[in-house]
Amino acid sequence: MFGLIGHLTSLEHAKAVAQELGYPEYADQGLDFWCSAPPQTVDHIRVKSVTGQEIEGKYVESCFLPEMLATRRIKAATRKIINAMAHAQKNGIDITALGGFSSIVFENFNLSQIRQVRNITLDFNRFTTGNTHTAYIICRQVEQASKQLGINLSEATIAVCGATGDIGSAVCRWLNQRTDAKELLLIARNQERLQNLQEELGQGKILSLEEALPIADIIVWVASMPRGVDIGAIPLRQPCLLVDGGYPKNLDAKVQAPGIHVLKGGIVEHSLDIDWRIMDIVKMDVPARQLFACFAESMLLEFEKLHTNFSWGRNQITLEKMDLIGNVSLKHGFRPLLLSF
Numbered sequence: 001m002f003g004l005i006g007h008l009t010s011l012e013h014a015k016a017v018a019q020e021l022g023y024p025e026y027a028d029q030g031l032d033f034w035c036s037a038p039p040q041t042v043d044h045i046r047v048k049s050v051t052g053q054e055i056e057g058k059y060v061e062s063c064f065l066p067e068m069l070a071t072r073r074i075k076a077a078t079r080k081i082i083n084a085m086a087h088a089q090k091n092g093i094d095i096t097a098l099g100g101f102s103s104i105v106f107e108n109f110n111l112s113q114i115r116q117v118r119n120i121t122l123d124f125n126r127f128t129t130g131n132t133h134t135a136y137i138i139c140r141q142v143e144q145a146s147k148q149l150g151i152n153l154s155e156a157t158i159a160v161c162g163a164t165g166d167i168g169s170a171v172c173r174w175l176n177q178r179t180d181a182k183e184l185l186l187i188a189r190n191q192e193r194l195q196n197l198q199e200e201l202g203q204g205k206i207l208s209l210e211e212a213l214p215i216a217d218i219i220v221w222v223a224s225m226p227r228g229v230d231i232g233a234i235p236l237r238q239p240c241l242l243v244d245g246g247y248p249k250n251l252d253a254k255v256q257a258p259g260i261h262v263l264k265g266g267i268v269e270h271s272l273d274i275d276w277r278i279m280d281i282v283k284m285d286v287p288a289r290q291l292f293a294c295f296a297e298s299m300l301l302e303f304e305k306l307h308t309n310f311s312w313g314r315n316q317i318t319l320e321k322m323d324l325i326g327n328v329s330l331k332h333g334f335r336p337l338l339l340s341f
């Protein structure tokens, strides 16, 4: 059985969906209430592969909200993730993806040091960040959607915002070695990590957001920002492909101009309908078929009976692992979401 640990995008979103999911007692509550709410299994899922194989899974709502990070309620945020992991393990789930901010909270606050949650000793082999599949899908989206727009990678400048992150660094490695992209622009705040990445890649220009975005033909957005950022005032090239791989995905509302094409990054489309209701709630355009690539990673690991923490730790995603997960993604009928005109 596979599992997905997810969370909603904001307190406002949480209030709206609590009612829909049959938890009216959550609908009028403020952040304090969500800080103390326990994890809940809110969806039972069945997925069929194009090979004919069928698997079952559960969606665990951690009750984490990005406002907990933005208002420095760190203890509450970390408790949400650890409790959701214990809940998944207690319910016999073999492999669970840590979606959205769950893996970021886990890594940034060293939660690997907390193994004991009441009577459960967490077995980290049962969890995956899903970031290898996410990074693979984002790279394929860059390659395929640029073609849709007639942007030739060999003449393209690609800016990666969040370049030093787990997903961003894997995307940079792939673009560097597997494509003939003309130039990579590396964006993040910590200069030392940026320089280390530049050294590892043997190329890439370190620039600020304001310097990089106006000269990029393709922008890959994989920064983790609980508060989000408004890039509406920065002029962008036209045409420009903007692959929005962050969570929540809201860049399409912020940059609207002819010639600027925003693609939801790290999203896959399955070839067959999935029996679930959770993707309706996170407002996928085709909820029965579209999902986050990190969630799809736990499905793929279940299909392949690879019950192991395939994506774990930080900045350890190799091209070989991206190839492996990419091949099984295709085998079971997933494909990257592309632009629709």
Ligand code: NDP
Pocket: 099, 100, 101, 103, 104, 130, 131, 134, 161, 162, 163, 164, 165, 166, 167, 168, 187, 188, 189, 190, 191, 193, 222, 223, 224, 225, 245, 246, 247, 248, 265, 266, 267, 292, 293, 294, 314
């Ligand atoms: P990491 O925490 O590993 O990396 C985050 C990156 O963002 C770092 O390079 C960080 O560098 C950079 N960053 C953070 N704040 C800023 C800022 N203000 N300006 C510029 N750069 C910034 O995160 P992950 O790689 O694990 O995840 C990246 C994003 O992808 C997250 O939003 C996550 O929620 C999302 N995600 C989406 C999925 C999907 O849609 N399928 C699946 C999994 C994750 P520095 O701190 O030095 O600035």
